[in-house]
Amino acid sequence: MKENIVIIGGGIAGMEAANQLLQLGYLPIIVEQTDHLGGHVAQWHKLFPDMSSSQEIVSNLKERIKDAHVHLETKVKGINSLGNRYNIMLNNGINIVTKAVLMSTGFSLFDASKKEEYGYGVYDHVITNGDLEAWFNGKTDKRIPPQPKAIGFVHCVGSRDLKAGNSQCSKVCCTTAIKQAIEIKERFPDTEVYCFYMDLRLFGKKYEDFYIQAQRDFGVHFIRGRVSEVGETLDGLVQVKAEDTLVGKPLKVTLDLLVLMSGMVCNSQVTPLAEMLRLEIDDDDFLKSKDNVYGIIESNRAGIFYAGACTGTKTIPETVSEARAAALCIHNYLKNNF
Amino acid sequence: MISQGKQKIWSDYQKEIPDDHWYYVRSCIRQNFFPASEKMFTEITKKVLHKDLYETPHHTTCGGIAYHCDTIPQETAMTIVARQFALMTEAGYENYVPSCITSFGNYAEILETWHEFPELEAKIREDLWKACRREFNKPKYLAHSSDLIFHWRNEIAAKAKHHLVNKETGEPLKIVEHIGCHYAKMFPHKGVGGAEYPYVLAGMIDSWGGQVIDYPERRHCCGYGFRQYHVKANRSYSISNTWKKFESMEPYHPDAIITNCPGCPYFLDRWQYVIAEQTGKTYGENGFGIPVLTYEELAGLVLGYNPWDLGLQLHQVAVEPLLDKIGIEYDPKAKYVGLNQEDLLRPELPSSLKCF
Numbered sequence: 143m144k145e146n147i148v149i150i151g152g153g154i155a156g157m158e159a160a161n162q163l164l165q166l167g168y169l170p171i172i173v174e175q176t177d178h179l180g181g182h183v184a185q186w187h188k189l190f191p192d193m194s195s196s197q198e199i200v201s202n203l204k205e206r207i208k209d210a211h212v213h214l215e216t217k218v219k220g221i222n223s224l225g226n227r228y229n230i231m232l233n234n235g236i237n238i239v240t241k242a243v244l245m246s247t248g249f250s251l252f253d254a255s256k257k258e259e260y261g262y263g264v265y266d267h268v269i270t271n272g273d274l275e276a277w278f279n280g281k282t283d284k285r286i287p288p289q290p291k292a293i294g295f296v297h298c299v300g301s302r303d304l305k306a307g308n309s310q311c312s313k314v315c316c317t318t319a320i321k322q323a324i325e326i327k328e329r330f331p332d333t334e335v336y337c338f339y340m341d342l343r344l345f346g347k348k349y350e351d352f353y354i355q356a357q358r359d360f361g362v363h364f365i366r367g368r369v370s371e372v373g374e375t376l377d378g379l380v381q382v383k384a385e386d387t388l389v390g391k392p393l394k395v396t397l398d399l400l401v402l403m404s405g406m407v408c409n410s411q412v413t414p415l416a417e418m419l420r421l422e423i424d425d426d427d428f429l430k431s432k433d434n435v436y437g438i439i440e441s442n443r444a445g446i447f448y449a450g451a452c453t454g455t456k457t458i459p460e461t462v463s464e465a466r467a468a469a470l471c472i473h474n475y476l477k478n479n480f
Numbered sequence: 481m482i483s484q485g486k487q488k489i490w491s492d493y494q495k496e497i498p499d500d501h502w503y504y505v506r507s508c509i510r511q512n513f514f515p516a517s518e519k520m521f522t523e524i525t526k527k528v529l530h531k532d533l534y535e536t537p538h539h540t541t542c543g544g545i546a547y548h549c550d551t552i553p554q555e556t557a558m559t560i561v562a563r564q565f566a567l568m569t570e571a572g573y574e575n576y577v578p579s580c581i582t583s584f585g586n587y588a589e590i591l592e593t594w595h596e597f598p599e600l601e602a603k604i605r606e607d608l609w610k611a612c613r614r615e616f617n618k619p620k621y622l623a624h625s626s627d628l629i630f631h632w633r634n635e636i637a638a639k640a641k642h643h644l645v646n647k648e649t650g651e652p653l654k655i656v657e658h659i660g661c662h663y664a665k666m667f668p669h670k671g672v673g674g675a676e677y678p679y680v681l682a683g684m685i686d687s688w689g690g691q692v693i694d695y696p697e698r699r700h701c702c703g704y705g706f707r708q709y710h711v712k713a714n715r716s717y718s719i720s721n722t723w724k725k726f727e728s729m730e731p732y733h734p735d736a737i738i739t740n741c742p743g744c745p746y747f748l749d750r751w752q753y754v755i756a757e758q759t760g761k762t763y764g765e766n767g768f769g770i771p772v773l774t775y776e777e778l779a780g781l782v783l784g785y786n787p788w789d790l791g792l793q794l795h796q797v798a799v800e801p802l803l804d805k806i807g808i809e810y811d812p813k814a815k816y817v818g819l820n821q822e823d824l825l826r827p828e829l830p831s832s833l834k835c836f
Contacts (some may be wrong), residue, residue, distance in 0.1 A: 255485070258676035264485035371676075373696035374481055376731045381696040 144169035147472060148230050148240045150218060150415065153181025154458065155450025155465045156246035157203040160210045162469030170210040171238055173230070175217050175411060179204060181248050187278035189458060190321040191348040199458075217411075221418040226479065228419075228445065241480060242445045242472045245429060246465065247415065249406040249451040252300030252308065260296065260402055265374045267397075270299075270404045271315070274322055290333050290398035293326055294382055295319040296369050297339040301405030301455075310426050312405035313455045316342050317349050319403050320356045327360040335362045336395065338369050338384050346457060365393070372400060406455045419446055428454045439468045444479070447471055481694060486677050493664075493674035497623050497631040503573035504535040504625070505564060507580035508545065510774075513746045516791030518579050520776040521625050528639065528783060529632055534571055539564060542578070544586035544662075548706045554593075558604045559611065561590050566614035576619035577628060581741040584624040585662030588670045591618060622670070624663060626740035626775050630672055630680045633687040641784030644690030646735075647807035652691040653735040656770075657681035658725075658748065660741025661701055681738055684775060688782050697728035703751060704743030722751040726763045726770075733765075736802050737772045748772045753796045756832035767834035769797035781808060788814055793824070798835045812836065 145168050149156040152174030160170035178184055180200035189196050213232060221243075222229040230238045254262040254270045262268045269277075269285050277283045297319055301312040316339065323335045342364070344350045356362040367385040375381050380397045408428040416423055422430035422442050429452045432440040439448050449468040450461040502525075506518050525533045542564060543557035568576055578584050594601035608614055629636070644653040659678045664671025673679025676699070682692045701708075703722030708714045725748070729737075739745040752769040756762050764770045772795065773781075780790045787808060792799045793815045803810055815836065816824040829835050 255488075258489060258674065261485075263488065264482055264677065266481065371699055373698065374694065375696055378481075 145476065146171055146238055146240045147242050147244065148173065148228070148238055149244045149246055151181070151246035151248055151409075151450075151452070152176075152179040152212065152214070153246060153248045153450065153461075154183050154199070154203065155181075155248065155452075155461045155468075156244065157200075157207055158462050158465035159244050159246060159449050159469045160207045161203060162466050163472065164207060164209055166469065166473045168473075170207070171240075172207075172210055172212045173216050173218060173232060174212065174214050177215050179212065179214070182251075182272075183458065185272065185279070186275045188321065188325065190317045191346070191352040193321070193324075218415060218418070221415075226445065241476055242447065243419070244447050244449055244468055244472065245412075245415070245421070245441070245452050246449045246468075247409045247412045247429075247452040249455070250409050251404040252306070252312075252407050254299050254402045254404045256306060257299055257303075257402070259371045260299065260369065260400070261372045261374070261380075262402055265372065265380060265400075266378050267380050268372065268400045268402065270402045271318055271322060272404065274401050278322075278325060285399070287398045290326075290330060292334040292336070292395065292397045293323075293399045293401065294336045294338060294369075294380070294395065294397045295323060295401045295403060297337065297342075297403050298368075299402040299404050300407065301403075302340065303405075308405060308407060308426070310405075310455055311343060313343070313345075314457055315403040315405055316344060317346065317352060319401075320349075320352050320362070322401065323362045324352075324356050324360050327356075327362065335360075336397070337362060337364045338382075339364060339366060340368060341366070346459070367393075406451060409452065412452060419443060421446065424453075426454065428452065439464055439471055445475065447475075489677050490673045490679045493669060493672065493679070495623070495627070495670065495672060496621065497627050498575050498621050499531070499631070501532045501573060502534070502575045502577045502623075502628065503568040503571060503619075504533050505539050505542070505576070505578045505583065506535065507578070507583065507742045508541045510579060510742045513742060514774050514777065514791055514794065516780075516789065517774040517776040520780045520785070520790060521579065521629070523785075524632075524636070524776070524779055524783065525628070529635055533577075534573060536567055536571060538567055542580070542583040542586050544580070544582040545706060547586065548582065549710055554590075555600075555604065555607070557586060558590050558593075558600070559607050561587060562604050562608040562616055563612065563614060565616035565618060566608065566612075568619065569615070569617045574617065574620040575623070576621070577623050577625050579625045579742075581624060581660030582662045584622070584670075585666055587619075587622055588667050591622065592667065594618070624671075624680075624740065626663075626680050627672055629775055629779055630683050633684045636779055636782060637687045637689075640688065640782045642782055642806050642808055644685065644688045644778075644782070644806065646805050648805070652689055653802075653805060654693050654732060655685045655690040656693045656695070656698075656729050656732075656734045656737040657685060658698075658702060658737055658739045658741075658744050660739070660744055661705070663740060681740055681775060684778070685738070688778070693729065693732045693734050695729045695732050697725045700725050700728075702739070702741070702744040702747045704741075704747045709743075709747070718747065719751050719754055722747055723755055726752070726755065729770075730763050734770055735805060736778075737770055738775050738778050739772065740775050745772045745774050749796045753830050753833050756830060760832050762833055764797070765801060767832075768801050769833055771795065771797050771799045771802040773799070781806070786810070788817070796835070797833070800836055
């Protein structure tokens with residue numbers, strides 16, 4: 143009989159860890175609170191920098207983990223420690239005893255309505271990066287005009303923002319904005335696209351090329367300056383006030399659509415789980431790793447491991463790498479301790 | 481515009497406002513600008529709504545203007561404020577209501593600073609004792625006088641003689657609300673409705689039958705801004721800000737503007753004359769300007785007070801078009817007749833802005 147490993151969270155971290163654990167001879171049991179696997183990636187359209195299909199990645203992973211047990215729309219109701227094992231009680235009435243738990247609870251998108259000055263939920267044509275991806279995937283959205291003349295992207299919404307309670311950089315928003323700007327230009331070549339940024343953090347492989355491509359091949363305008371306020375004009379368009387800090391002048395531009403690049407915050411469902419498992423929460427509200435250099439996927443408790451954005455903002459390649467590493471760590475932990 | 485979005489934000493920024501027993505402190509400058517506004521506040525509070533409102537002639541400036549102009553340090557402003565609180569304490573009150581927005585911001589900032597730095601509060605208490613042998617309790621509740629009119633807006637509506645409705649068309653009047661910068665921009669939770677979409681004046685307009693205009697430059701400064709106007713060389717910057725607001729609100733054809741700050745109504749009113757003289761442009765109908773009222777003046781009109789008793793003849797922009805729209809009767813000949821039938825004399829008429 144195969145050893146149970148409980149994975150809490152069925153995003154790509156949980157799925158990839160399940161994939162590796164299956165290959166190592168274990169029975170991964172994924173507990174996912176939503177009705178689908180794939181987390182945020184399943185909601186996304188294309189992925190930077192290769193414009194690969196996110197649906198394809200999720201589908202491939204689903205195929206690879208078809209022998210895993212998956213509980214969708216299921217929450218962890220309680221957790222008991224039984225010596226060096228854990229008894230996981232699910233709200234569907236199932237109890238699972240396991241020697242190791244992988245936390246892959248991921249992140250939530252920052253609630254953009256908290257940045258009241260941008261008018262998300264107040265103005266007719268202000269949306270978030272998540273809303274735009276849903277529209278790219280075919281969802282109808284009346285806020286997005288059929289033939290926009292001008293669209294703006296606001297970087298760092300809820301990221302690197304102490305007033306919003308988040309000092310962390312969300313890592314992926316700069317490149318996501320570039321990707322989304324390119325996707326917009328591919329659909330609407332005549333649309334003027336503006337990106338308002340603090341600074342561009344393009345650290346990953348090919349990210350800088352992607353940025354140059356957006357300017358050179360698609361004519362996306364990058365404006366270094368934060369948006370100070372957003373208003374609505376008489377005809378329902380979005381008026382944006384910002385400062386172009388490179389030319390040292392304030393600017394005002396009227397747009398058909400404003401896209402707010404909501405940052406990553408820790409999944410709000412993590413706190414009760416952390417309390418049940420007596421896991422430490424870091425001062426950025428993400429789960430606290432044993433250390434941030436060598437022990438990022440280890441927790442303060444034996445048998446509990448982390449993968450992906452539950453410990454901080456991550457790109458997809460980082461998340462996948464952590465999931466693989468976590469699977470190996472779990473394997474070694476079980477081999478050495480039981 | 482998604483009205484439910486604003487309502488959600490408004491619900492996040494509620495503040496507790498006691499219904500009665502307030503210690504009132506007047507503004508340094510409002511009585512010079514729009515002299516009947518504070519009188520109307522005391523009139524509505526005491527005589528119309530029968531509330532307990534106390535004020536003392538020993539009250540002085542709060543030091544807010546000097547603090548914001550960098551002519552006194554904050555510790556000096558704090559000691560002045562400590563004395564005001566001592567007067568309130570001696571009078572037996574614990575609810576403090578200033579008339580001035582900058583005072584309200586000054587009090588809020590000082591109370592917040594003392595909360596964060598109690599050692600500073602202890603020092604100010606010592607300084608006050610050394611200076612004038614007074615002691616004080618901090619107010620239990622701090623509200624701006626527009627908060628109180630907001631709190632009583634439905635009681636006022638119930639007694640209303642007039643509503644903010646065009647008597648010819650039956651349509652609600654389109655009203656621009658302008659909030660003083662120091663009301664909630666520093667501490668959003670101290671203001672009704674927060675800083676981005678304040679509800680304090682919008683709530684009055686809603687209750688009294690009008691329609692609130694939200695225009696792109698709604699949040700922009702009126703043009704007063706102490707360092708814009710008090711520094712003489714910056715006065716063109718002051719008027720350029722006001723001009724920007726009028727250009728932005730013009731397409732909405734507002735019938736009136738209401739404000740809750742000492743400086744805002746003055747600058748929005750007087751600069752319309754200067755803009756008209758400089759450019760020939762006027763923003764109201766038929767060569768008139770857009771009337772700018774304080775919330776007390778508007779409440780007075782709604783309650784049926786005589787416009788000339790409200791001091792509306794001291795506005796630069798003629799208010800008669802607004803009175804006609806609402807259907808308020810007035811005697812044009814009595815416009816410049818003061819107390820005891822004193823002749824106030826007629827002002828020289830501008831060349832571009834139509835006035836009476």
